[in-house]
Amino acid sequence: MNAISPSNTIRTGTSAENLRQAFLDNLVCALGRLPNYASAHDHYLALALTVRDHVVARAVQSFEQGVVKMMRRVAYLSAEFLPGPHLANHLLNLGIAEATREALGGIGIDLDRVLAEEEEPGLGNGGLGRLASCYLDSLATVEVQSIGYGIRYEFGIFDQVIRDGWQVEGTDKWLSGGNPWEIHRLGIAKQVKFGGHTETWTDDQGRTRVRWVPSIVIKGEAYDTPITGYGSGTCSLMRLWKSEAVESFDFEAFNHGDYDRAVEQKVDSENLSKVLYPNDELHRGKELRLKQQFFFTSCALQDMLRLVAMSGGKVAAFDESWAVQLNDTHPAIGVAELMRLLVDEHALEWDDAWAITQKTFSYTNHTLLPEALEKWPVELFGSVLPRHLEIIYGINHRFLDEVRTAFPDDDARLARLSLIDEHGARYVRMANLACVGSHKINGVAALHSELLKKTVLADFAALWPEKFDNVTNGVTPRRFVALANPGLAGLLERELGAGWPGDLSCLGRLEPLAADPGFRREWREVRLANKRRLAALIQERTGIVVTPDSLFDVQVKRIHEYKRQHLNLLHVLSLYLSIKRDPDAGVVPRTFIFGGKAAPGYFLAKRIIRLVTATGELVNQDPDVAGRLKVVFFPDFNVKNAQHIYPAADLSEQISLAGMEASGTGNMKMSLNGALTIGTLDGANVEIRDAVGAENFFLFGLTASEVSALKAGGYQPQTYYESDSLLRETIDFIASGALGGDPDLFRPVVDNLLHGDPYLLLADFRAYLDAQQRVGELWGDSDAWTSSSILNVARMGRFSSDRSIREYCERIWNVNAKPSQT
Structure with a gap:
């Protein structure tokens, strides 16, 4: 039986009247609410x-098309997946946003208020999960059949509250209000x-075979969330797994009065999908994290084999049915x-199974930090996964x-390449396993990919240079421009046509308008409106009153030393001290x-947040700097809040130490919304600067090669502290206790800078201040700044995640994608 057409049923009609009636039906019949007594949250659930x-109608059709x-x-x-709120994204991608607004408006309901009710799924920590969700959006948009597999964490990334200037972590109960977007697949x-x-x-x-006799078996249950594509009949699927006990209740134990043991297996099993990234400082935390990773990966591969069988395929041709990307x-x-699964469960010969495995998998590396490449103690690994x-x-x-054949008599190389680290305590090296088991390995920015081949994966690049490729990250323009910045979206639609969110190559047609005084004026009006909205939100969330006419200098990302939020603070305090002097x-x-979250156990990162808030406490209350400086820490940075912040940014701070950031995507989101970037030649900054033009990018700092040379020479x-009087004055001011009232409060930050400075803040300080001076000079010329802002947007088209996905399809996955319109 063919799937229903989404255009010919009462439930999926697209007129305002159809939508209004369906909304009222769901409000009454699904939720049991009378319209006159329904809350804003009821309105959200009904819509x-x-x-x-x-x-779902589109998803069913999409799946059927893939099978046929x-x-x-x-x-x-x-x-990790960080999809953000779903409702507005679906309205945009389905093309029913205006009809929905009309439908609700006709019964006195404000669509924007309804959209604000949605809780976002906190299923990721930051860029990794946001990228994964951008890619699911783009896979659907370019009409590629795809499933994103992960874990349905009951509690996601923590909610961040700032209390007495400190980060306090709260439980992210994202499921407490229900999740209308997911479908519990009871049969899977x-x-x-x-x-x-x-x-x-x-x-x-x-034949000699091996069977695994486990000590415990846990059930993974599938929850599906369809992801619509823009202007496309295809849906991606985000399939997340929840852990359950195979037998959730021990009736015999209960009857004997052992009530705790009766539910013990249920509790232990459900812990696997309880929380995103358990604290792995202790053995139990490490074990749980390893189990989580195996749990969702095993469920995914078993599910893929099920789908192969269901569609009449053969296990021996598994790689012809699936391209599997390791994020x-x-x-x-x-x-x-x-x-x-291939050898033990399906009885394939080892060599045949290995050929299938290598042709199936490809691996994306996201880090240049050797310590961030996962490895597991052999003893722990063997106790959890003995067969593996x-x-x-x-x-x-x-x-x-x-390796011995390619590099004879090179024992040191063998030791570096081995899947088992034999230095001291023995570890399983997961990056090495990914490299050996994949046919392609890619970095996520041109610089990152080159550095991968020279540093952490150099030995693999020497062995298999043909395996290495680069796919620079991208971001979806649907969420981060069309939804986040409706004023800009309106200008783009007027100038470029309604289809621009599906083809960012058309942005280039904006370039001549950078010299048009009328268009520049409209551009400034849009940007000022965005800043006013953010200013109102800042006052609501923090109580701080900011001036929309001021330059909004924004650094929002995970708090980490290598991202150098404290370099930004050195600049802030240097300005403050300059005003106090003169x-x-x-x-x-x-x-x-x-804005950004620090890992709960990351001492120095949490101290940096406190340094931000202490600087704000001082600066914001000092009448000597009133009207010139304000410092805000925006709490609980997430996708929903980012949609308010990115469109309001005038200056995008991308100041990580060169060679540390794999790519970055916040840099792309702010530039696509018209912010100018101040940054180092790190990650995708290099390509962004090349795209927008050196004259529209405030460059500073050491290059990656200069960083290596400086460290090698004994940094x-x-x-630097002794030779730069302003730097010395600023650091001494932090050490004095003037911030927070306690000289010991920021002693760890000061000591870290003066007696180690692993990310070379002091070496880059003066160049950073010089670049900030150029920022101030350009800001003083409103037309010149606006022209640069327009050109940033006009030249950022290649940083759409649609382009990234097309490159994966062509160079890594060998699947066909809908071609670009140009």
């Missing part, structure tokens, strides 16, 4: 259910084994798990024979906006 009918055409699917394996459940031991046996063909090392255990440790030993034995100092009025931060 979400109404729109979900459209989404026997398309090769893409599986994107990621421990996978059993996942842990612990136990292995046994060898002989099959009826005389960082979290799902790298999938290499060993697919081998186990045996398989990894088997892979490693064959792999090292290949009240007539020519300082451009600025509002410094910080001495004290030298």
Whole structure:
């Protein structure tokens, strides 16, 4: 039976009247609410259910099309997804936003108020999860059949509250109000084994086989969230797995009065999908995190094999049905798990299974920090996954024979490439496993990909140069421009046509308008409106009153030393001290906006947040700097809040130490919204600067090669401190106790800078201030700044995630995507 057409049923009609009636039906029949007594949240749920009918109808058709055409699917394996609120995105992608606004307006309901009710799923920590969600959006938009596999965390990334200037973590109860977008697939459940031991046996063909006898089996249940594409009939699927006990209640234990043991297995099993990134400082935390990674990866691969069988495919041709992308090392255990499934469960020969595995997997690396490449103690790994440790030993034995052939008598290289780290305590190296088990390895920016081949993955690049490629990250213009910046979207639609969100190459046609006084005036009006909205939100969330006419200087991202939020603060305090010395100092009025979360156990990052808030407490209350400087820490930075912040940014702070940031995507989002960038030649900054023009980018700082040379020569931060009077004055001011009233409060930050400075803040300080001086000078010329802002947007078209996905399709996955319109 063919799927229903989404245009010919009452539930999926697209007129305002159809939508209004469906909304009222859901309000009364699905929620049991009379219209006169319904709350704003009831309105949200009713509208979400109404729109979900459209989404699911499209998803069913999309799946049917994939089955009929026997398309090769893409599986994107990621421990994180940060999709953001769904409702507005679906309204845009389905093309029913205006009809919906009319439908609700006709019964006195404000659509914007309804949209504000949605809770966002906090299923990721930052850029990794946001990128994964951008890619699902783009996979649907370019009409590629795809499933993003992950974990349905009951509690996501923590809610951040600032209390007495400090970050306080609260529980992210994103599911407490219900999740109307997901479909619980009761018929799709996978059993996942842990612990136990292995046994060898002989099959009826005389072959030696291995069976895994686990100590515990946990069930993974599938929850599906369809992701619509823009102007496309295709839907991606975000399939998240929830852990459950195979037998959730021990009736015998209950009858004997052992009530705790009766539900013990249920509690232990559900812990696997309880929380995003458990604290892994202790053994139990490490074990839980390893189990989480195996849990969702095993469920995913079992599900892919189920879909192959369902569509009449053969296991021996698994790689013809699926291209599987490992988003960082979290799902790298999938290499060993697919081998186990093919060899142990489906009786394929080792060499055949290995050929399938390598043709199936590809691996995206997201870090240049050696310490960030995951590895697990062999003893822990073997206790949790005994069969997989045996398989990894088997892979490693064959792999090292290949290395010996390519590089004879090079024991040091063998040790570096081995899947097992034998230096001291033994570890399983997950990045090495991902590299060996994949046919392609890619970085996420041109510089990052080159540095990968020279640093952390140099030995693999020497062995297999043909495996390495680059796919620079991208971001979806639907969420981060069309939805986040409706004023700009209106200008783009007028000048470029309604289809611009599906083809950012058309942005280039804006370039001549950078010289048009009338268009520049309209551009400034849009930007000022965005800043006024953010200013109102800042006052609501923090109580701080900021001036929209000031330069909004924005740094919002995860708090980490290498991202150098404290370099930004050194600049802020240097300006403050300059004004205190000379009240007539020519300082451009600025509002410094910080945002981001520090990992709960990251001491120095949390101290940096406190330094931001202490600086704000001082600066914002000092009448000597009133009207010229304000400092804001915007709490709980997430996708929903980002949609208010990015369109209001005048200056985008991308100041990580060169060679540290893999790519960045916040840099793209702010530039696409018209912010100018101050930054180092790090990550995708390099390509952004090349695209927008050096004259529209405030460059400063050491290059990656200069960083390496300075460190190799023995970096001495004290030298910079002693030779730069302003730097010395600023650091001494922090150490004095003037901030926060306690000289010891920021002693760890000061000591870190003066006696180590691992990310070379002091070396880049003066160049950063010089670049900020250029920022102030350009800001003083309103027309010149506006022209640069327009050109930034006009030249950012290649940073759409649609372009990234097309490159993956062509160069890595070997699947067909809808071509660009140009």
